[in-house]
Amino acid sequence: MLRHPHRLLPVLMLVVLVVLGAPSVRAQDMARGRELYETLCGDCHYQRVHERDRAKSKVQTLLELRAQVKRWSVQTRRSFSEQDLADIVEYLSVSHYHLEH
Numbered sequence: 001m002l003r004h005p006h007r008l009l010p011v012l013m014l015v016v017l018v019v020l021g022a023p024s025v026r027a028q029d030m031a032r033g034r035e036l037y038e039t040l041c042g043d044c045h046y047q048r049v050h051e052r053d054r055a056k057s058k059v060q061t062l063l064e065l066r067a068q069v070k071r072w073s074v075q076t077r078r079s080f081s082e083q084d085l086a087d088i089v090e091y092l093s094v095s096h097y098h099l100e101h
């Protein structure tokens with residue numbers, strides 16, 4: 001079957017690059033999300049909102065987190081890009097909600 005194994009090499013290299021690259025990309029998004037959150041969202045409810053009893057939280061899934069972030073972003077009266085929202089979701093998800101990606 002693998003008569004030209006060398007043809008797989010570029011594919012393998014790509015996979016390695018993506019795997020190696022992923023953590024730094026995520027870290028960057030998270031740092032940005034954290035900054036956005038702390039400067040624009042933090043005033044109102046601080047982090048304790050996110051640390052309350054998990055059973056009472058409106059956020060049980062990543063989808064719900066996205067919905068809440070979108071909903072609350074309106075309260076800041078600023079416009080957020082899709083990327084901004086995704087970064088904030090990433091930050092809150094990793095730092096507070098520990099949701100599966």
Ligand code: HEC
Pocket residue numbers: 037040041042044045049050056057058059065068069072073074075076088092
């Ligand atoms: C006007 C004040 C205010 C601002 C601004 C605000 N929030 Fe909130 N947020 C709240 C309050 C109060 C609650 C809890 C009330 C509730 O759950 O109905 C809440 C709840 C949440 C929740 C759900 C918490 C849970 O676990 O149930 C998320 C997620 C959230 N906010 C994210 C954000 C993000 C992201 C921003 C900035 C884009 C933001 N909020 C800006 C007041 C605010």
